[in-house]
Amino acid sequence: MPFTLYDKLWNSHVVAEEEGGISLLYIDRAMLHEVSSPQAFAGLREKGLKVRNPGAFLAVADHSVPTLHRGRPIADPQARAQVELLARNANDYGIDMIGLDDPRQGIVHVTGPEQGFTLPGLTLVCGDSHTATHGAFGTLAFGIGSGECESVLATQVLRLTKARTLRVNVHGDLPPGVGAKDIILAVVGKLGSNGAIGHAIEYAGPAIRALTMEGRMTLCNMSIEAGSRTGLVAPDGVTFAWLKDRPLAPKGADWDAAVAHWRTLPSDEGAVFDREIDIDATKLVPQVSWGTSPDQVADITGRVPDPAGASDAETAAKMTKALSYMGLTAGMPVRDIVVGHVFIGSCTNGRIEDLRIAARVLKDRRIADGVQALVVPGSQAVKQQAEAEGLDAIFRAAGFEWREPGCSLCVAMNDDRLPPGARCASTSNRNFEGRQGQGARTHLMGPAMAAASAIAGHIADPRDYLGEA
């Protein structure tokens, strides 16, 4: 019987089955960060429990860390206490902790793959909804709450119901100037913010196979924005080449044995998915969000939609509310939307390729007067690599600030926060109300478009700046 990638990952991790379709699923690995883990450790202490397998965990602070003045203690006492608590918990329970001064530091979903902590065929969880990022490697990865973190710390298992499967087939080749972020924004737009609830997504097709690992991570990262906890790409030669010789990847004969196993993981010919959708990559143009939900997206060549044209009353109400929060008028060209802030970074688009394409747009150009622009590399490794390539100099010369790694303006828990009414062209993953600061307005887009928008001072088509229009 042919199995899907998801079936294989799921079936090989079932420890026990209970009535009603509930399985006890074994969790190979988990990442811990400072926001969702304190209450999990407090739970262990309360119950007098130990961590079952400390080697299964990797801890790194990312959400509340400042992106400036990293040599000094964190100024915000509450954030400082939170980051110190993570280190203390990790130390108390014998868990590998990446400190703020560690060259491995970065956003959990950037650091994990970089270290080879993320491997195909494994299950991996984190108290963070963007954990599906790791699915780019053919890892069954999903976000969990703090209570579930406590379960994994104490037991290495979670009680779960198997998801239905949804294959997203992306046919053809992407046109120049269109990237992974545009695919996922289009997919979320097509599925809707709740369209994939209860489903595990597998992204497949020639356009996906042609993506680099960075692109595949961008893609899987935003699966949750369509309601799915899990997004997967089948591992292949691209995956193996990217992982080989990573610090925690298997070495020598172990590597060969691992790759042999990983080659058995892709969905079998004839495997049946509960649902499939098709996207024609050749027709895609750069995508940008206009509203307050990630499914409210438009073509860069398009206009802000009119609620009057909505398919139903509920959608129309959601659109009207979004237009009001965003301060936009239905029917206006999206390229007329003026931005005062630009953010390049996050677990979605804070990797080296993202910085490379943004730098390509920015080279020998200046950002528009009045625009405040920020680059926050996803990890120290990304930052070092970018500096070695001279990308930091290009960003700085263009008028961008070059910061230290962390979640920064994607979640606005640290000092990187926008004032009410501010409008930001952002490579992050959520345009929710207040996501970048109370009353702030977010437009989601890829890094090339964010760079182009910084130069133009309004949302701009990156193809006009990449010489590929």
Added chain:
Amino acid sequence: MQPFTTLTAIAAPLIEADIDTDIIYPARFLTITEKKGLGLYAFHDRRYDGQGGEVTDFVLNRDPWRHAGILVAGPNFGCGSSREQAPWAILDLGIRCIIAPSFGEIFRGNCYRNGMLPVTVGEADHAALLSDANAGASLHVDLNTRTITRPDGSTIAIAIDDGKRDALLNGWDEVMGILNLYAGTIDRYEQDRRTRLPWLTR
């Protein structure tokens, strides 16, 4: 965990689609490492204006819904971030049951672990319960009989699997439950895993 058996309470209507966990619990309060006492921050930027005054037309600031113990919410309630602060904050407001056409999956799972009951209902039932909530009526939720009783005496079924229901009814702690039932089974799985995947060293 506090058991959930029955609940009779005023239901507040909050039908907007896609109420995400950033709306339920804004990120800037996430540096708090406690899980108790977070009700102050629940729906903070909807409940309070820039000066800290109550926004008068937000439903939970209005009588009788100020005293609600149940929410009748819109589709995809609790979507977005996995932050468990969202259900903790709602629980701290005294709300233990949320009824919606659909939920963000992680939020829904988090509710069960905190003695809260998320109920997914179809369109017609949702409309009926919403009209009760709009009228300021109380609903009676009985997990024993898996029913929600409306003011007119009619009932709506609660779809929930037996395991989750038993855990809620008894207030069972998930972690202790698994350790008591499955410690040996997990040991055996791990031994087998070492044989199957010898290259996996941690």
